[in-house]
Amino acid sequence: MRVTRRLILRLVPGLAAGPAAARAEAYPGRAIRLIVPFAPGGPTDVMARVLAAGFGGAFGQPVVVENRGGGGGNIGVAAAARAAPDGYTLLVTSTGFVVNPSLFRNPGYDPVRDFAPITELGASPNVILATAQSGIGSVADLVARARVQPGGLDLANPGTGSTPHLTAELLQLAAGIRFVQVPHASAALAVQSLLANTTPVGITALPPAQPHIRSGAFRALAITGAERWPDLPEVPTMLELGYPGFVSETFQGLLAPAGTPPAIIRRLEAAARAVLAEPTTAGRLRAAGFGLRGGGPEGLADRIAREVPYWRDLIRRAGIPQEG
Template identity: 35%
Template sequence: MKLYQKTIVSLCAGLSLLGLGTAQAQNYPERAVTMVVPFPAGGPTDLVARVVARKLSEQMGETFIVENKGGANGAIGMQAVAAARPDGYTILYNTSSIALTPNLYSKLSFTPSKDFVGVSSTATVPMVILTHPSVPADTLEEFIAYAKDNPNQLSFASAGAGNVTHLTAHLLNQATGISAAHIPYRGSAPGLVDLVGGQVQFMVNTINDSYPMIRDGRVKALAVTSSERSHLLPDVPTVAETVLPGFESGAWQGIAVPAKTPTEIIERLNKEITIALQSPEVKEQLDTQGTQVLGSSSEDYQTYIAQETKRWGEVIRDAGVKLD
């Protein structure tokens, strides 16, 4: 009899929690939501995150506050969200760093695959291979030939060791036989400044924050790393159509929440993100940046993150990159 009573009590408690979760989702959000961007303000990730946050604020009737917590290739911001209450009021605007970080650090205080649930992919920002105007090459083929004729004489910038801009350049250099010195910066902006100034000779960087310098002729764009050409740079070929068939790399982004966030809230966020990404104004704003809109189910995004974690893990081990 006592066991039966305990079972009834447990069942009622479970039903109460289920009802509470449903009620939370129906009323969510009831206050401002903090969207943590684990990179500096004004960078390529921040530019997209703020477009999405503004639209979600408009749709859901509560402010989505973008909070920049840069550092350690995104690990500082991710750690903050992993430690937050799983109630939907602190969410992560993640990049591919969520897949790179567990391969770069051996002593993290969190494990992305266990401490986060992917809500939805949002966008991918194609990257572009840039050179200083003094480099005597107007095509990727000419640049590769020049770099191979001058081994270890060139240097390339990245947004940080282990960043996707670094690893994509590593893949390109390895596949084409280029030997060059890697100069990591604390973000893409200072790397671009030194590229314009001629302190480094080339860089792989996202299109959305490189485009103004390409447009003004301060750097040369030789190829894009996406599978298709960018409408912002229609005359710039892809790496795949020039020297490396099948080559593709992009700075993908999405939204994740702490593990144990109620399923109903994850589903609500996914629904609202999907609506936001399909809206004409968001598409137009991201299109202006050269950013490609994505969107997915929570399950598909989880699978994609796992696949990318495995893929980039192999690249990172090959490059011999460790950040602790």
């Protein structure tokens, strides 16, 4: 099944009527830029490149992924917020988008005021990992090791403010242990730290870790979703292990600068839904550890409204000082 303009119009039947729809039909007339506020190789970058390929086929225009890492994701997000609201610069970001306004004094953007949500793209549980060489085979082993480790147990995460970072903070609070958090610029680099045995344990979103769990390089100690992951049925959830309320996900969302015309927002939403509905693409993403989502502008807006206060409360309870 190929993503085409006809398919997009069929998914949103009212799109082809009225002046706003006519303006959307004329869009795009040139290349589209997708800003990813992280280094290449992580789950958000993977999702953006899948989206770019689908958009390119649907719109008949080049779609370029621009990785603008740094500042815990703030540099790329702020650049997208300042872009012209014409649909030619979009943001593909992750949960750090809703975390950083509480973690940084001045992240450079407001997640509600500065952006128009288009749609959620995917969401994955985080996974608590141990290297094969660590001798850690369960969350109970991890907690026991951390309790006797002088100074705390080194733990790799994909960056300050990421949900894996905050998941480790939540585990510290729940289990009464201490980690030395080792942040990296992306999930891919955190995985490399584990592969090199630089750190014995880590927490990442599932997609970059799943191939190494299958190969035996990593042990998956627990998943932080509400249910077990279908491709890893042997890995328990933190809820099953006796940690009530211990659920965290890393999501990917597509947003435009505030003020982007609603007709263009709806056109982009329809295109994104068509990309994710294409059977081969959907199968590959699910196999890679992505749970595919949708919900359009309203669904993503609701998620942002829920998660900003959730992570703000966890940051407060963990005593994490604001940066910058």
